[in-house]
Amino acid sequence: MSDTSEAYLQIGEVAERTGVTQRTLRFYEEKGLLRPPTRMDGGFRLYSEDDVKRVEHIRRLQNLLGLSLAEIKEMVEAQEMLREITAQYRPEWDVAEKKRQLRKAIDVVSQQHGIVSQKAEQMSEMKAQLAERLQTFDRWMAELEHAERKAPVA
Template sequence: MAMADAACSSEQTGTGRRRFSPLLTIEQVASRTGLTKRTLRYYEELGLLRPTGRSDGNYRLYSEDDVERVERIKELRDLLGFSLAEIRAFLEADDEREQLREAFRQESDVEARLAQLERCDTLIQRQLQLIEQKITGLEQLRSSLQARLDRHAQRRAELLQQRSSLDK
């Protein structure tokens, strides 16, 4: 069995406490996320995912953040039923927000910071709108099914009453 504790290129702190979590091989990411290695490479090819680094031998190395991103992709794919292209757009908004965060921390001018917040909010609003649209559609579906159950409960009550009056 090879590659037991792979790629500890990020070292420990002087005291022995881990400052950076060790980077992961593609196999480890695959087993943690339930995706196949092929799929991870494919997502990278589409620009959805960029592993934090590469080993000396050109092996992909993933950080915990990368794993989180993978989970995010899965969520968007399974919950929202988005195509990978749509997910890409969605994540690009995330990325721009990340950039804005960085810029925000370096910016000192109050007006500029307010403008950045504004921009960031519109990005979020757009995502929220998409999600809420899906939710209302689903809730509509749910309530129609629920109504059916309610009608059945009504019928059931009638039938039970019928039965008890016969039992007498």
């Protein structure tokens, strides 16, 4: 291969780099979460670095926010829209149409932001509770050790 065309990855490399299985990558494609990658003549999938990022993003939405693939798909699709707008694709769209799409994207992202904010808040609340509980436990442990020194095991 040419040295500069190293931008293309086969499914195995993508799997390794993202930590998901090949099956999962095909599955995401099937479900519309990853757009169908380009193919080699023989039919092998060729992914871009961008695709890798998308996979990582999907995983974050899954693990961090606990969203379903269906929900993630919606978000990913909005991202797609954006990329098209920003890359000056679809020059046939007039400004009004671009605005419509952009507004849609803003909606999705603010929704995402809302979810994250809410969860983050609940998390720090929970974190505080746990920290407090740990303190209590440490105190109890100290008490137990005190008791042990006073009255050693029979």
